[in-house]
Amino acid sequence: MLENVQIVNYKKVEEDEQPDAHLPKIYYHTLFVPEVVEYAPGRNIPQKIMRAMNRSQIYIGIFGNQYSQPTVDEYHDASKRGMSILAYYFTQPPTVLKDKPISDQVRTFLMEQVKTRDLLIGGNYNRISIKTQSDLENQIVADLSAEVMEMIRKYQNVQKAIEGYET
Numbered sequence: 666m667l668e669n670v671q672i673v674n675y676k677k678v679e680e681d682e683q684p685d686a687h688l689p690k691i692y693y694h695t696l697f698v699p700e701v702v703e704y705a706p707g708r709n710i711p712q713k714i715m716r717a718m719n720r721s722q723i724y725i726g727i728f729g730n731q732y733s734q735p736t737v738d739e740y741h742d743a744s745k746r747g748m749s750i751l752a753y754y755f756t757q758p759p760t761v762l763k764d765k766p767i768s769d770q771v772r773t774f775l776m777e778q779v780k781t782r783d784l785l786i787g788g789n790y791n792r793i794s795i796k797t798q799s800d801l802e803n804q805i806v807a808d809l810s811a812e813v814m815e816m817i818r819k820y821q822n823v824q825k826a827i828e829g830y831e832t
Contacts, residue, residue, distance in 0.1 A: 710735070711735070714735070714739060718739070718742055718743065718746065721743075721748060722748060722749065722816065723748060723749045723750075723751065723809070723812060723813075723816075724739070724740070724743030724748045724749070724750045724751070725750075725751045725752075725753075725805060725809070726739070726740050726743075726750065726751070726752045726753065726779075727753045727755060727788075727801070727805075728752065728753065728754050728755075728771055728774070728775060729754070729755055729756045729757075729771070730756050730760075730771065731771070732770035732771050732774065737774055737778075740752075740778075740779070741778075744782070749812050749816065750782075750784055751787065751805065751808050751809065751812060752775070752779050752784055752785075752786050752787065753786065753787040753788040753801065753804070753805065754771075754775060754786055754787075754788040754789055754790055755788040755789060755795055755798075755801045756789070757798070759789050759793045759795065759796050760789060760793075761789050761790070761791065761792055761793060762775060762776075762786070762788075762789060762790045762791075763790065763791055787804055787805075787808060788801060788804070
């Protein structure tokens with residue numbers, strides 16, 4: 666797992682400001698730090714969730730057969746915070762979300778609250794395209810990579826604008 670991803674702009678810094686001697690002398694910011702909340706019995710899950718949400722820029726929601734109000738609340742919190750959201754529907758054995766009964770709580774949540782934000786729901790939304798957990802993980806990595814690259818592009822454009830303003 667990545668410890669962090671460092672986003673770089675190209676201003677020189679002084680020797681004593683250099684964070685790591687083996688890196689070139691450039692100014693950088695830590696932009697991404699992964700945060701995983703593990704659901705273990707006897708732990709203070711709401712506190713862990715809040716701490717993770719406070720440190721996060723991207724929310725990945727994996728939804729399946731079980732409807733969970735805390736998970737729905739996490740999603741809405743991420744949305745209110747303006748986080749990038751990646752949403753997936755996946756079950757074992759694989760089922761198609763649109764084939765679930767209209768009364769199904771997970772279907773209702775994804776169709777009426779997530780899909781209305783023009784978010785793409787990955788996984789098995791229209792058809793079975795992901796059959797294994799490994800397939801799901803590969804899809805998440807691909808989507809996360811694309812999302813991070815888009816965030817980096819936006820960050821670099823802001824840095825270029827700031828540099829142009831400073832000169």
